[in-house]
Amino acid sequence: MTATEQAEPTASFSRTVSLITGSSRGIGRSLALSLAAHGGTVVVNYKKNEDLAAQTLAEIEQRGGAGTMVQADVEQPADIDRLFDVVTERYGRLDHFVNNAAASSFKRILDLGQHHLDRSYAMNVRSFVLAAQRAVPLMRDGGRIVTLSSYGSQRAYPTYANLGTAKAALEAWVRYMAVEFAPYGINVNAVNGGIIESDSSAFFYDVPGMPPLEEVLAKVPKARMGTVQEVSDVVLFLLSAASEYVTGQTLVVDGGLSVVAPPFYADAMPPLSLPPRPGPGAAGVGPDA
Numbered sequence: 001m002t003a004t005e006q007a008e009p010t011a012s013f014s015r016t017v018s019l020i021t022g023s024s025r026g027i028g029r030s031l032a033l034s035l036a037a038h039g040g041t042v043v044v045n046y047k048k049n050e051d052l053a054a055q056t057l058a059e060i061e062q063r064g065g066a067g068t069m070v071q072a073d074v075e076q077p078a079d080i081d082r083l084f085d086v087v088t089e090r091y092g093r094l095d096h097f098v099n100n101a102a103a104s105s106f107k108r109i110l111d112l113g114q115h116h117l118d119r120s121y122a123m124n125v126r127s128f129v130l131a132a133q134r135a136v137p138l139m140r141d142g143g144r145i146v147t148l149s150s151y152g153s154q155r156a157y158p159t160y161a162n163l164g165t166a167k168a169a170l171e172a173w174v175r176y177m178a179v180e181f182a183p184y185g186i187n188v189n190a191v192n193g194g195i196i197e198s199d200s201s202a203f204f205y206d207v208p209g210m211p212p213l214e215e216v217l218a219k220v221p222k223a224r225m226g227t228v229q230e231v232s233d234v235v236l237f238l239l240s241a242a243s244e245y246v247t248g249q250t251l252v253v254d255g256g257l258s259v260v261a262p263p264f265y266a267d268a269m270p271p272l273s274l275p276p277r278p279g280p281g282a283a284g285v286g287p288d289a
């Protein structure tokens, strides 16, 4: 497609091959199903939940897509190699690599052991770079690399230092990769999520001492969690032809979480507290106001 042609946002997935790490559940699974609904082929990676990966693959096929599932622990370089060997043998090419799987230890900094630091780097940062090194030669017609990040890359909150610093490193790698891979027609971007309804956010809010989720959400402008679909839709945009001129960026999907700061509107009292959402036709609301 030339720069002046209008992009049809998702029309181009029918002949694409996408590898999504951690697509047995959550955001990765949601993205796999969206690609499948547009006729895409998806490599479903998982670590231990073979049954959930098989369910994702079955739903991909029901929606008109195709794919394969590959068990691989991306913390292990040999597993990353095996994962890409399967992609190479089965498809011989790749259009999209989505670095979605993540795991870390949720502890205060003084409680982090050396193995926690080493494992978080290996799992979240090293895996991205090693996988991108294998993905690029397979993207002979250009392609897209997207990594998932989170608001802990920029903001500090309890127990998230080990993963937040890894996410910050991913966002920096995105900028370097975007520049070095641009000559190959490969765009590299990150999607930075806020509080998203999934197994991992349920685990996080179960850590002893964590403030209750409802109290936290009250401070988020959208006053709710995001859905995995709302995040995967933005990843889908970055994989689509419509984002052809977007590279090296981090797109934020957080319901406004990262634009507020103390003193929070949610804690303000009259006359500064925000009024309840007005209904249609209320005085001062609408086009005539």
Ligand SMILES: NC(=O)c1ccc[n+]([C@@H]2O[C@H](COP(=O)([O-])OP(=O)(O)OC[C@H]3O[C@@H](n4cnc5c(N)ncnc54)[C@H](OP(=O)(O)O)[C@@H]3O)[C@@H](O)[C@H]2O)c1
Binding pocket: 021, 022, 023, 024, 025, 026, 027, 028, 045, 046, 047, 048, 049, 050, 052, 072, 073, 074, 075, 099, 100, 101, 102, 103, 123, 148, 149, 150, 151, 192, 193, 194, 195, 196, 197, 198, 199, 200, 201, 228
């Ligand atoms: N949920 C949130 O609130 C939130 C917010 C911002 C950003 N994010 C980011 O979005 C991404 C996805 O999060 P999620 O909440 O959708 O995740 P999730 O529901 O917890 O699912 C995690 C996925 O990663 C896989 N996985 C875990 N360790 C792996 C390993 N070592 N090797 C390969 N696969 C592995 C899991 O496979 P098994 O099923 O086999 O375990 C599963 O498919 C992550 O990068 C996360 O940091 C999430």
